[in-house]
Amino acid sequence: MDDTPVLDTLDRAIINTLQHGLPICPRPYRQVAEQLGIDEATLLQRLVSLMDAGMLTRFGPLFQIEKMGGRFCLAAMSVPEEQFEDVARLVNAFPEVAHNYQRQHQLNMWFVVACPDPQAIQTTLERIETATGLAVLAMPKEKEFFVNLYLPA
């Protein structure tokens, strides 16, 4: 699968600038556009195209659910190869599952469950075990040392 992106210099500048954050003000896109030396409409058009092309998976607030009283929890499963697609569908169908990745390991499915109520994490993991018939290993964070994803385009 070769999906090497065709990004021009402006796309790259937009992706890099907007990974750092958008100001909260009445015309935030205009402010960023000015920094980039373009107009607001161009920035919005490019942003829509980057979303449509799948270069960005999301553009919006990055929430810290713990600060709202909720919890994130990483979890891992060892899924037999022949069941993998079916199990992925079952797991992804849970709205509480925020991300899910296939990884090269005996534990080959790693997903993050997000719940506004901490008690709901455990019940959600149990529901996933029931739905899939597979054991789920909970890997809640005990300490966060650093979080800041920045991937220059």
Add this chain to the structure above:
Amino acid sequence: MDEIDYRLVQLTQSGLPLVSQPFAALALQLGLTEQQVIDRMMAMQQHGLIRRIAAVPNHYRLGYRHNGMTVWDVDDSQIDVLGQQIGALSFVSHCYQRPRHLPAWPYNLFAMVHGKTREETTQQIAVIRTVLGDACRGSDTLYSTRILKKTGLRLPE
């Protein structure tokens, strides 16, 4: 967080409107003024409920095909100091302490690395190993092969 904040999270969890005045667009849906929405968003950012409003890149599509979850079995008495040091490395995007699940899973320190080539991530992993030194008793790297889902938070209605 009150009911209006909760609604604001619900309205923006799939994304901020891509229109000239995104906060006015949200205000319209909530029966608030643009300024009220701006004040609330700023307060949520100040209190850390919102880390920032930002673009989330698709690693693979930007050419980062070698995304490794590196996991380490580190002496518990040293993990606080070492976790800080590993988290401070420029190429580490996330660094956490997590529980072991013995005997199958002896690792308690997680650090995510991202490379455009396998050589790049191999080098990053070598740097982490050097920083951990003798405090590290074992390690592994779990490369992701596919994004199965990446929607982020979805609060229930």
